[in-house]
Amino acid sequence: MLSSSHIVPFAAINGMQDFLQATKTTLALPALQSWLTSQTLAPSHWLRLPEDSFSAPHELALLNTAWPSTAFNGSQDSHTQAPPSLAAWVAAQHGHTLQAGQGWALMAPAHLHITTDAITLLNPAALAVSSTHNQQLRDAVLSLWAEDGLEIHLLPNGIWLAKADWLHGLALPSLDKAINRDVRAWMPNFRQTQTLQRLQTEAQMLLYNHAVNDEREAQRQPAVNALWVWGTGTTPASPAAQAGAPANTIVVHDALRIAALQGDYYAWYSAWQVLDQALDKILRHASQQGQAVQLILCGDQQAVTLEFHKPSLWRRLSQTATHWRRKDPLLALLQQL
Secondary structure, three states: EEEEEEEEOOOOOOOHHHHHHHHHHHHHHHOHHHHHHHHEEEEEEEEEEOOOOOOOHHHHHHHHHOOOOHHOOOOOOOOOOEOHHHHHHHHHOOOOOOOOOOOOOEEEOEEEEOOOOOOEEEHHHHHHOOOHHHHHHHHHHHHHHHHHHHHEEEEOOOOOEEEOHEEEEEOOOOOOEEEEEEEEHHHHOOOOOHHHHHHHHHHHHHOOOOHHHHHHOOOOOOOOEEEEEEEOEOOOOOOOOOOOOOOOEEEEEEHHHHHHHHHHHHHHHHHHHHHHHHHHHHHHHHHHHHHHEEEEEEEEEEEEEEEEOOOOHHHHHHHHHHHHHHHHHHHHHHHHO
């Protein structure tokens, strides 16, 4: 049976409930609300992470789906014990062959806004680094770090994909957890990351005097003064290649990400309404074809997996007449994320 997993990052965001109350807005996502009210779609699994976890729920849900035999749960300390590598999964999607024990990482040219009481990571995407400047920065950093056995590949979205043996097993905070936050709260274990921190210090010195930043300053754009590194961890042989495991398509629906990271609740809600209809088509097609499907809704600290469910007639009638009529089942789920 064909199966697919659909992951929705930022399905719930901090301040969501305050926004709905302040604007007297009712969460109107009729398709998913209908699936849940009829109990055709029901929660099958929860992923719960501590507030200070280095991992973002949507990234960990993706990795647990890709590598079920090495599933990482919220009770494990992400500061010292690394999950499967997100960068390794990205590498596989771009045609790289994975081998167990390889070290992979994602890197983004970034700007750290430093004040007397905070060091805030701006969204790297908001820097709008041109492809030419990105290439120049990557070439300069690669030349600087070559002796440490580092390879750096440019991805189409401007992110850097790095490979080096010493990256294997590092526990580093997710970019999506750190954006627009004080990164002092996300400092990794120094003993574990001495090589990386040395290289980052060297890179900061290089960036300070780089011609790219001279051009950006002339255009009144924020300087690229740091590299944010994340997505490290352990690398299994290949994603979803467990013996006897059925083929599983993984789709990440990231339409909510930009608005969520910007704190734009109106844009986030508008994007959610469009995504609701798109997910409805996916669920209907899977149901009609008898295909297994997972819908994984992710918030700041938790993720819930929804799957097709066939409740008894009595259970469906009794619950619909009581609990589900008093409370929107979708909102109840999102409030827990």
